[in-house]
Amino acid sequence: MHKSNSGKLVIVSVFFVAAILIIAYQFLVNNDSPINIDSPAHFGTPINQDDITVQGASLGRQLFNDVLLSRHQQISCASCHQQTASYADLGKRFSIGDRGLPTTRNAPVLINLIWKSHYFADGRADQLEETIYNAIRDTLELNSNIDLILERVRQHPIYSKKLKTIFQVKEIEKEHVIDVLTQYLRTLNSWDSRYDRMLRGDLVFTAEEKQGQMLFESECASCHIAPFFHSNTTMVSLLNQKLQSPSLRNIHASAPYMHDGRFDGLDSLLLQHPEEFPQTFRKRALNQQERKSIITFLKTLSDEQFLNPNSY
Template identity: 70%
Template structure:
């Protein structure tokens, strides 16, 4: 009986190894194809039109989720940018980096990035590649460097071979790693909310949603411009900082809010914002009913599929 059971275990083990081997082989050698971003008609033409392929973006996703990129291999990009939080850091005012220290700013959402002209809270970067390099080099984030990462990738049995296959190269360099990660970021796009369906004529806003939209357009669109609900022109805070208005898409899942994460809830955000900006102090304070109306509209910007890890 024992020999029989042992034999069955050996057979099962061999089958598992065979299946895994076939999957890895397919991942390394399957043909690649370019991804075409088919955005809805109410979206503009993307500003970033770089080539994105299935294999490139897929490998970029693996690297995005791999602690290998951090110096001590403790955290990954996904540690601070979780899909379930619209790629922000769920319920964290500040994120914990590779050295166990807190970042200086709240982790931003990563959404519809190819339509942005500037990145980071202060807009200091103009290319997606710069955002990846900054996260890698920042001592409060991944705390690493490209030489170290390149060496690790070259020694990795899957990543090294896959990169060589994608780019048809003999030796993996830093640019190849940054390239596939940028490809992945280009795929983080959201246009499946009730707001988008309304714009496409497949959904009709309820009366409360219509009232919220009207109030939002009167009060908020000078800084949060539809359809992306963000702006690329920095505004000045009372303490002298220049900040970009972030996207409000999927805001339901991306709290806490503001560049310093000081507002834990949307209610607390609306109670104070945007009155902390000098150019907005003249605005009339909104009533509790008006707050609720805007919240109802903001919920129409929720794309459940975008935040679902099983949807990618």
């Protein structure tokens, strides 16, 4: 009697524990928490404040790295946008797309995109979603189309299950695929460089860094505007092309430079830039000492954590 009672107790307890584990597992799998953009005060409010969730962004990250997106399933977004290069294409003037042909522009860094109002070298897109549709369609990039990708995702056991859970739907639509990719792009934010730590009061610049900063402020800051060092408004023209000022954060990691990758290094770039633009007030190239000083300052914009693939 005593024995069978404790036997029952064991069985009931096992069921009880199992039930709790199942409920906890379901909770963990289905519960999706929001990611808050925890940027420092000097960054201000992002222009794009759409929701990001842990599961949405992490699925977006998987898709970003998956060759399923390209027509011949040989390349992914990450083939041209690598983390160690601040999501530019390491050392490549042009990138190789799905057809084995080079792009006509240098792959840019993907950084602090939610603080940008215009995308691409010429600023022709004003929504992040457009940049993804563009990469999918462009025959020199993924050379694919969203319907083909949707079909593949629907047939993919893991992706289809995750997307249905995230969006609480029975059927996945193209907007869901684009949405998670966009969520991932919104997480590629860099705000922990020496420069940011200096602004937060955690460290003091060396005399050389300070000198570089002052020179930068007088020569460069009108177009590469702090704290992002990109511009949302300035459009300069060069050879009849309208060009935006790109971000200079993590610039050391993303050579070669400019929309056409025409400079391999910062020193050669500064021999011609910015006075190459007809409308710049500068009429003389920077001397060697000035270039060195500015490059020292630019180094303070590197964020090792952002560039380290083990940190995500």
